[in-house]
Amino acid sequence: MHFCELGDPGELSPSQILIRTEFSGITNGTERHAMLGEFNWNHFPGRHGYQHVGIIEATGNEVEGFNTGERVFYGAYVGHRAWHIVDTENGPPLLITLPDGMDHPYCALFGVAGVGLRCVRRVxxxxxxxxxxxxxxxxxxxxxxxxxxxxxxxxxxxxxxxxxxxxxxxxxxxxxxxxxxxxxxxxxxxxxxxxxxxxxxxxxxxxxxxxxxxxxxxxxxxxxxxxxxxxxxxxxxxxxxxxxxxSCHFAVEDLTILRHFVREHIIHIKPVVSHRVSIDEAPDIYTILRDRPAELLGVIF
Incomplete structure (x- = not known):
């Protein structure tokens, strides 16, 4: 496991959104299966991670429904990154706003929570x-x-x-x-x-x-x-x-329902967080994930 330099985001197209990451979540689940090569689509090296909380830093002039300065959860499987460019041209992205008053760091586990909720809806x-x-x-x-x-x-x-x-x-x-x-x-x-x-x-x-x-x-x-x-x-x-x-992954509708349940204190995320650490400690976390997975539940960088 190692860090790499992404460089600057570059200029946005009219349909794109730039998100600056605040928090990123990993779980003793999908990321471990991927790290151990247990998915048919695995390749090495690879980037793994699908739970991102950040601030919208800029939007293209064709973007609707999202505004600069809003805090959002983004659920694409693109790895842990300092920034994300999200394109809205081909339909709504896996992106929802996070209102003030929520405990935003813990929203970095909306992905895995959304997986559980989607299964409940599916069955x-x-x-x-x-x-x-x-x-x-x-x-x-x-x-x-x-x-x-x-x-x-x-x-x-x-x-x-x-x-x-x-x-x-x-x-x-x-x-x-x-x-x-x-x-x-x-x-x-x-x-x-x-x-x-x-x-x-x-x-x-x-x-x-x-x-x-x-x-x-x-x-x-x-x-x-x-x-x-x-x-x-x-x-x-x-x-x-x-x-x-x-059942697999989640959709925007699942995230919207989850946001409601979390805001109403019906679904609780904070209790399942076992580690909240700096991204600098990611190599240590991934070592635990590989060798001693029972020590981890939710992890937030």
Whole structure:
């Protein structure tokens, strides 16, 4: 991992926006998978990072809806940069304004929070449904918060007591230790679940859901975490009319909804930040991310 000089932004075209970065977020998730070459589209060297908070420094004369001096979140996967040029010519960019009164540094994790919220929307979480979120890393934790925001009764499981404690502090209804030998009994007591969201990538999850009859009829599995080859019994879906949905990244609409929930103190970002450091410490953070990932949750430069 090393720094490189970007130079000056240069002159803007009429449809472009120049953003000067204030904060940049990374997560123990997408960036680690990319660093380890676990995506098919990986190449080295590469730039990774998709969560940027900054100030609009200049706009072209054709730009509408964004003004110089506004603070924004930008969600393009372009790496951690001192500045960004965003082009609006081909449609709305992955960009939203951040009003005064918000805790702006923590908005640098809007990306991963948006990933969790998008999954909740994709699997159609509704009020009074029972939702089980497997894994309380960042995407699982934000999926649990989003499911609760949409009115569901939320159960979560994880093997890490610190993450379970964090889930409790964020208002999760039922928090279960996946290492407890009674965990499937406890899950069955709270089920069956209308929706199971996988935030862990645990390879036997589909078989466990089938063996313990944890999904309600016409229930949905939200396959959110990164997986390799995945095997399940087709009869599991056929007998109960279940479905599997895959969700990835986020859109402007997801970010707009997330901004509302954060402003109303319904979804909480600050508790999941494990490190807030200068960008100069990025090499150390990436070493931890590679070698000791359990030490990190959200990181803000």
């Amino acid at each position: 159609r979480v509704r009020p009074a449904q029972k939702v089980w979120v497997v894994g309380q890393g960042l995407i699982g934790g934000f999926a649990a918060q989003a499911a609760r925001a949409y009115g569901a009764h939320v159960t979560v499981t994880d093997i890490d007591e610190n993450r379970l404690s964090l889930a409790r502090s964020c208002g999760t209804h039922r928090v279960l230790d996946a290492c407890d030998e009674r965990v499937f009994e406890q899950l069955k007591e709270g089920g069956p679940y209308n929706i199971v969201i996988d935030g862990s990538g645990y390879k036997d999850l589909f078989f466990d859901i089938q063996e313990h009859a944890l999904l309600a009829r016409r229930g949905v599995i939200g396959a959110l975490a990164v997986r390799g080859e995945t095997t399940f019994d087709w009869s599991m879906l056929h007998q109960r009319e279940l479905s599997v949905e895959v």
